[in-house]
Amino acid sequence: MNSAQAAWWNAAGAGWAQAQDIVGLMLAPFQDVLVEAALQRPRTRVLDVGCGTGAVTRAIAEATGARCVGVDIAESMLEAARAHGEAEFLRADAQVHEFDKDFDLVVSRFGVMFFDDPAAAFRNLLDATTKGGELCFVTWRTRDENPFMTTASAAAAKLVPDAPAPDPDGPGPHSLADPDRTREMLGRAGWTEIEIRPVDRICTIPESLLLPYLSNLGPISRALKEAPEQDRDGMLAAVRGAFDGFVHGDEVRAPAGCWQVTASAPL
Secondary structure, eight states: OOHHHHHHHHHHHHHHHHTHHHHHHHTHHHHHHHHHHHTTSOOSEEEEETOTTSHHHHHHHHHHOOEEEEEESOHHHHHHHHHHOSSEEEEOOTTTOOOOSOEEEEEEESOSSOOSSHHHHHHHHHHTEEEEEEEEEEEEOOGGGOHHHHHHHHHHHHHSTTSOOOOTTSSSTTTTOOHHHHHHHHHHHTOEEEEEEEEEEEEEEEGGGHHHHHHHSHHHHHHHHTSOGGGHHHHHHHHHGGGGGGEETTEEEEEEEEEEEEEEOOO
C-alpha cells in the first residue's frame, strides 16, 4: 500500500473538495484533452485513476456513454465526487487494488505521479485493461516549465523557511517529468505503442478566485494549515503579490507545460 501518499491526500483532500469548482476551471484544458482521447473510438468501461472529485470521470461518462469508474485514495474527495452521481467512485490504492479486468481505457489527469512504486502500479493497471485497451494520462513536465507552481512553492518557502525540501526522486507532481524514464518504465510494465507528446495550455480562473485557490490547494495551503488561525489571512496577503505576473485584468493566466502519454495493452 502507498500508505504515506494515502495519509497525505486524505488530509489534503478536504481543501480540494472545498475548491473543486475552482480546480475544475483551472484544469479544464486538460480535462478536454482526455475527453477528446476517449472519443477517438467506442468505449464500454473506463477507469479514471486519481479521480479526485470526479470531474474527468463524469465528463468522459457523459461524452462517451461508457460505464466509468473513478478511483482515488482520498475519501474526502470521493465524498464530493459521489454527491454528483453519474459514475461509480471507489476508494482504493490503484497501485495494488485488484480491479475488474474489463476496462478498455485507463485515464488520469495528474493522478499517476504519486505512486510509491510506479512500475508496479502501471503493471497493475495493465492487468485491469482489456487486450488492445488504451492508457492515456496527462502529467506535469519540469518545474521550470510550470512557473505558477514554482511561484507557489517559493512563496510557501518564505512562509515556512525550515520546511524540508521534497524528495526530487520520490512521488510528487514532477515525478514523471522525464519522458525517457516514463517510456522505459511503461515498457517494463508491459505497455506497448508508447507515445509521449508535449501539451501546452494556459489555465485560467477569475482573479477573484486566486486567493481561495491558493488557500485550499498546493504548498501555500499546507503552510497556512501549520500556522495559527489568526495569522493565516496576513500570511496569505503577504504572498499574494508574488502572483501579480499571472494576473491580467480580472483573469489569472497560468501557463502549464505537460506531457500527454498514451500506450496500448498488448493484443
